[in-house]
Amino acid sequence: MLQSDDPDELSCGLESLRYLSRIGHARASFNLAVAYLRGHGVAADAAMAAYFMLRSARQGYGGAYEPLARMIINGDLIESKGLLPQARHFVARVWYFRALCDGVARPDAAARIPYSAMYMAMGPVRYH
Numbered sequence: 001m002l003q004s005d006d007p008d009e010l011s012c013g014l015e016s017l018r019y020l021s022r023i024g025h026a027r028a029s030f031n032l033a034v035a036y037l038r039g040h041g042v043a044a045d046a047a048m049a050a051y052f053m054l055r056s057a058r059q060g061y062g063g064a065y066e067p068l069a070r071m072i073i074n075g076d077l078i079e080s081k082g083l084l085p086q087a088r089h090f091v092a093r094v095w096y097f098r099a100l101c102d103g104v105a106r107p108d109a110a111a112r113i114p115y116s117a118m119y120m121a122m123g124p125v126r127y128h
Contacts, residue, residue: 026061
């Protein structure tokens with residue numbers, strides 16, 4: 001539906017993706033993010049793209065982890081706009097680490113993650 005040149009069909013496809021995103025379909029949220037990034041059927045909006053990319057990542061879609069990390073570093077995500085650059089990089093590295101753990105990261109992503117971010121992403125470790 002999103003490949004169509006018919007505006008009604010495109011609108012219907014976007015509404016379907018919005019509904020699916022609301023009920024928890026991570027891939028639908030990812031596709032909405034891409035639509036907002038490219039301005040396909042909607043006005044291009046980096047903040048909305050970042051919102052849906054974050055939703056997709058939180059819903060567990062591994063393909064959203066790396067793009068979300070880049071959006072956080074760029075400050076496209078509303079929640080990351082007020083953070084210092086170092087804090088944005090730290091949060092982004094946690095998403096890069098998740099992408100590595102899920103096996104969806106590019107090979108060079110490992111170089112962007114310091115050990116402190118890895119330990120933070122893993123959470124507390126119990127020694128008993």
